[in-house]
Amino acid sequence: xxxFRTDRQLALLLQSGALLAAALVLLILLFLVKxxxxxLQHVPLIRFVTDASWHPxxxxxxxxxxLSATLYSTLGAVLLATPLGIASALFSRYYAPSFIAGxxxxxxxxxxxxxxVVYGFWGLTTLAPLIGRLHPPGVSLLTCILVLTLMxxxxxxxxxxxALAAVPVAYVRGxxxxxxxxxxxxxxxxxxxxxxxxxxxxLLAAGRAIGETMAVLMVAGNVVQQPQSLFDPVRxxxxxxxxxxxxxxxxxRAALFVSGLALMVMVLVLVGTAELFSKERHHV
Amino acid sequence: MSHFTNNKSEQVDKPxxxxxxxxxxxxxxxxxxxPEPLIRVDNxxxxxxxxxxxxxxxxxxxxxxxxxxxxPSGCGKTSFLSVLNRLTDMIPGCRVSGNVHFDHRNLRHPxxxxxxxRRDIGMIFQKPVPFPLSxxxxxxxxxxxxxxxxxxxxxxxVQQVLQDVGLWDEVKDRLASSALALSGGQQQRLxxxxxxxxxxxxxxxxxxxxxxxxxxxxxxEDLIQRLRGKYTVxxxxxxxxxARRIANYAGFFWIKDQxxxxxxxxxxxxxxxxxxxxxLTAAYVNGSRG
Numbered sequence: 319x320x321x322f323r324t325d326r327q328l329a330l331l332l333q334s335g336a337l338l339a340a341a342l343v344l345l346i347l348l349f350l351v352k353x354x355x356x357x358l359q360h361v362p363l364i365r366f367v368t369d370a371s372w373h374p375x376x377x378x379x380x381x382x383x384x385l386s387a388t389l390y391s392t393l394g395a396v397l398l399a400t401p402l403g404i405a406s407a408l409f410s411r412y413y414a415p416s417f418i419a420g421x422x423x424x425x426x427x428x429x430x431x432x433x434x435v436v437y438g439f440w441g442l443t444t445l446a447p448l449i450g451r452l453h454p455p456g457v458s459l460l461t462c463i464l465v466l467t468l469m470x471x472x473x474x475x476x477x478x479x480x481a482l483a484a485v486p487v488a489y490v491r492g493x494x495x496x497x498x499x500x501x502x503x504x505x506x507x508x509x510x511x512x513x514x515x516x517x518x519x520x521l522l523a524a525g526r527a528i529g530e531t532m533a534v535l536m537v538a539g540n541v542v543q544q545p546q547s548l549f550d551p552v553r554x555x556x557x558x559x560x561x562x563x564x565x566x567x568x569x570x571r572a573a574l575f576v577s578g579l580a581l582m583v584m585v586l587v588l589v590g591t592a593e594l595f596s597k598e599r600h601h602v
Numbered sequence: 603m604s605h606f607t608n609n610k611s612e613q614v615d616k617p618x619x620x621x622x623x624x625x626x627x628x629x630x631x632x633x634x635x636x637p638e639p640l641i642r643v644d645n646x647x648x649x650x651x652x653x654x655x656x657x658x659x660x661x662x663x664x665x666x667x668x669x670x671x672x673x674p675s676g677c678g679k680t681s682f683l684s685v686l687n688r689l690t691d692m693i694p695g696c697r698v699s700g701n702v703h704f705d706h707r708n709l710r711h712p713x714x715x716x717x718x719x720r721r722d723i724g725m726i727f728q729k730p731v732p733f734p735l736s737x738x739x740x741x742x743x744x745x746x747x748x749x750x751x752x753x754x755x756x757x758x759x760v761q762q763v764l765q766d767v768g769l770w771d772e773v774k775d776r777l778a779s780s781a782l783a784l785s786g787g788q789q790q791r792l793x794x795x796x797x798x799x800x801x802x803x804x805x806x807x808x809x810x811x812x813x814x815x816x817x818x819x820x821x822x823e824d825l826i827q828r829l830r831g832k833y834t835v836x837x838x839x840x841x842x843x844x845a846r847r848i849a850n851y852a853g854f855f856w857i858k859d860q861x862x863x864x865x866x867x868x869x870x871x872x873x874x875x876x877x878x879x880x881x882l883t884a885a886y887v888n889g890s891r892g
Contacts, residue, residue, distance in 0.1 A: 492731035492793075494692060496744040496800065497720035506743045511734045 350582060354575035356568070366576065372542045374562075374570040381577055383544045387552035388581070390459060390545060391534065392527040395466035400520050402467070403474025404509075410475075411482045412504055423479065430472035438536030441465040446537055453549040457539035460548040465533050470523035477519025481512035514595050521592035525585050531556040555581050637664035640804065640834050641686060641709075646700035647862075648681050648690065654862035655681045659700070661853055661868045663804070668826065668835040670845035670871065673855030673886070678863025679838040682855075683806045686836065687723040688716050705803070721748060724797035728809040730789035732781035737773050740781045741796050748800065763795040767825055787818020794825060798833075805829065807837040811844065823848060842887060846875050854883045 351358075361379060369380040406426065410419040441461055450456025485508045493503040509516075531554075539551020540561060553561075555577045566574055639662035648656040656678040663669050663686075671679045684690045685698055686709070702709040709719065721744075733740055741760045750756060760777070764770040769791045773784070781792055790810060797805060807826070811819035827848055829835055839845050845852055852874040858864045867874060867883045878884040885891035 486731075488727065488729065488731045489733060491689065491692070492727065492733070495687060495689060495720055495725040495727075496747075496796065497717040498744060498747050499717060502743075502747040506747065507733045507735075 347582060350575055350579045354572050354579055357572040357576055372558075374566070374573040377569070379573050379576070381555070381580065383542050384553050384555045384558050384577065385580065386544060387459065387462075387538070388528060388554040388556070388584075391462045391466055391538070391552070391554060392524055394459075394463035395470055395527045396520060396524045398463065398467040399471045399474050399523060403471050403520075403523075404478050404516060406471070406475040407478035407482055408504060410479055412500060412508075423476075426472045426475050426479075429468075430476065434469060434530060434533040435536075437465050437469050438533035441533060441537035449549070455539065455551060457537055457551050458549045459538065459545045459552045462534055462538040462552065462554070463548075465537050466527045466530060469530060469533060470527050473523040473526060474520055477522065478512070478516045481515025481519065482508055484515065485511045517595040518592045521588050521595065525588050525592075528581065528584055528588070529556060531560050535560055637667060639663065640665040640705060641836075642701075642703045643685075644701040644703075646682070646685060646698070646702060648678065648685060648699075649697045650693070651695040657858065657862040657864050659865045661865060663834060663836055664851060665834050666831050667850040668830050668837060668848050669851040669853065670849035671836065671838045671853045671855060672840070672842060672845050673863070673866075674857065675840070676863070677855040677857045679855050680808050681863070683725065683808055683836065683838060686804070686806055687720050687725050688714075689725070691716065721800045722802055723804040723806060724800060724802035726790070726793055726797060726805065726807040726810045729813050730786060730793050732784065732789045732792055734780065734782055736778045737781045737784070737792060738777040740792060741799050744796060745799055759799050763799045764792075766798060766828075767791040767795040768821065769795060785818065787814050787821055790814060790818070790822055791825065794822070802833065804834045804836065807835060809838055809840060812840060819844075842875075842889075846871065854878075854880075854886060856882055856886070 357379070366379050366381040369378045371378050372380050372383070406422075410422045410426075414422060441464070442457070445464060446456040446458075446461050448456075449458060449461050489507050489511060490503060493507050498506065534554050535557040538554060538557060540553045540557055541551040542553045542558075543550065545552045559574050559577055562570070562574055641663035643662070644660050646656060646659040647654065659678075659682060671682065673679055681690070684693075685702060686704075688709070690696045690698055698710065704719070704723070708714070733743065735743065738760055741763060742756050745756055745759060750759070761770060761774075764773065769788060772788065773792075781789065784792060790813075794805075794810075810826070811822050814822060823844060826835060826837065830848075830850075837845075837849070849871040851869065852871045853868040854866045854874060855863050856866045867878060867880045869879070873879075874883060875887050878887060882891065
């Protein structure tokens with residue numbers, strides 16, 4: 319501990335801030351568990367998988383269709399947004415002239431700032447009819463994936479860009495001195511060096527996709543069913559909570575908190591994985 | 603790629619070796635054979651923006667020899683090296699003028715294949731720059747880039763160059779582990795091995811020992827000694843004793859009129875250190891200036 323009084327005061331202030339932030343996460347978890355307790359105490363966890371359907375008023379709590387809708391839409395969005403985001407970061411970092419790169423980066427930042435309801439609005443009025451022409455009804459898992467892709471693309475692009483910017487100049491010079499081409503530098507040195515940062519950014523984006531509610535609610539169709547194809551309407555866990563919370567009471571309400579808990583656990587797993595990746599210092 | 607052999611024994615064993623140029627024993631006065639210039643620099647000047655960094659440098663780099671560039675910091679020695687492998691192309695606002703010929707070709711020609719040039723003229727930096735890859739991948743990466751793809755061939759080269767820099771026995775069991783885990787001296791030798799794998803004609807070394815501890819520095823210095831004859835080495839060093847020990851030729855740079863670096867004197871190492879023609883050189887090598 320420092321001898322200086324101001325140091326001690328600052329440390330105390332910062333410690334209490336950190337404690338508060340950590341406590342908030344714990345409190346939210348506790349709150350979720352408490353609110354879902356009425357259902358959890360007499361419904362075994364397995365029934366959230368084995369029940370016939372989601373009819374919480376009749377005591378049927380099958381969560382798996384919504385769980386798979388959330389997982390599929392997130393997975394699809396991450397699979398699409400990751401290569402696009404990395405390509406966008408490579409463009410602005412290594413190929414674009416600096417003026418264009420600057421403008422481009424501002425544009426991507428702007429994209430990150432668009433409210434999700436606007437994305438949903440656009441998806442509902444423009445994208446869904448287009449997909450509907452391909453295969454009705456239009457509001458579907460595919461629409462949901464595409465809108466989510468657009469929404470998390472800036473996150474992937476900006477974090478990948480930051481990770482690439484952090485690649486030491488010495489590597490770039492060293493690669494040039496070995497006669498490596500620009501692509502040789504990118505694929506051989508820059509991407510491996512930025513890998514942990516890019517992975518962490520992608521997982522962050524996945525967290526955003528899991529939690530996204532409004533845009534998804536507007537374009538996914540909200541039918542509780544296990545999706546058989548990309549064109550099936552689906553309902554995600556988040557949309558389910560938003561749709562039913564307004565009128566849910568008793569065990570129905572508690573069951574919605576269970577879906578919230580499931581979401582929270584998914585995000586925690588993601589954050590944990592992200593932490594593991596960003597700590598990893600070993601490269602091959 | 604053949605093993606490097608000690609200068610002296612090479613002379614005794616095979617006096618008329620054709621790919622390696624041999625010189626007389628170190629510090630023994632004039633070289634035993636006529637030195638052939640590999641790089642000819644004529645009236646080279648270099649500006650960063652409006653600020654001049656080098657003015658009117660003319661010198662010849664002789665094939666198979668070690669040329670040391672000495673002088674105080676900020677007198678343009680590193681800039682000079684960067685001109686020779688065109689790393690100056692990467693610095694915005696950097697302007698070069700004058701003639702530089704490498705192997706009778708104009709090194710500053712705009713249409714020159716710079717990647718090919720950098721393969722022929724390798725560079726070692728002051729701070730070792732191993733890439734965040736495995737030891738093996740560090741050496742394989744530039745080889746693959748330049749078209750070698752057979753794994754057996756790659757393995758052979760990796761082993762060969764690691765043996766050449768005396769690193770093989772230290773790392774042969776952990777080729778797949780990160781190069782960043784090596785010590786500073788080992789990293790620098792890995793960087794030299796990586797450069798040698800491309801079979802360059804010239805190696806530019808920018809204070810390759812100054813970031814290393816004395817023992818590693820000694821190991822790297824011995825390695826540079828063994829490169830003599832097979833490679834043409836241009837080394838920037840602030841360690842005058844080291845320059846004196848290893849160089850055949852030496853060039854002394856100084857900052858003229860507080861603005862741009864220039865070459866004060868260039869000649870055989872022995873002459874520069876023992877009978878300098880210029881009083882600034884004499885003052886610098888004797889330690890009374892600089």
